[in-house]
Amino acid sequence: MIRIVSIAQIRSIVAVDRFGTVTAAAQALGLSVSAVSNHLNTVERKLGVTLFNRREGRFVATPHGSAFLRLGESAIRLVDQMLDLGASEAHHRQEGTRG
Numbered sequence: 001m002i003r004i005v006s007i008a009q010i011r012s013i014v015a016v017d018r019f020g021t022v023t024a025a026a027q028a029l030g031l032s033v034s035a036v037s038n039h040l041n042t043v044e045r046k047l048g049v050t051l052f053n054r055r056e057g058r059f060v061a062t063p064h065g066s067a068f069l070r071l072g073e074s075a076i077r078l079v080d081q082m083l084d085l086g087a088s089e090a091h092h093r094q095e096g097t098r099g
């Protein structure tokens with residue numbers, strides 16, 4: 001089975017950890033609660049692990065979740081850097097055509 005995880009799913013899971021609830025993560029990302037919940041459930045199902053335990057209404061990372069979060073945060077940084085390269089290149093092209 002191919003286990004593809006999207007950057008949007010990773011962003012959702014990192015936001016759940018950061019904000020403690022799916023609702024707060026969804027608000028921060030500008031997504032619906034069901035979208036963030038689906039991202040989390042899909043990734044847990046694909047990986048076959050539980051990423052969070054629920055304690056007193058908050059999400060707390062499991063050991064698998066902590067490992068996923070470390071790697072996920074690195075992946076987000078790398079993708080953001082790649083996107084910044086594209087934006088930087090577009091800016092340089094635009095600046096070059098103005099003069």
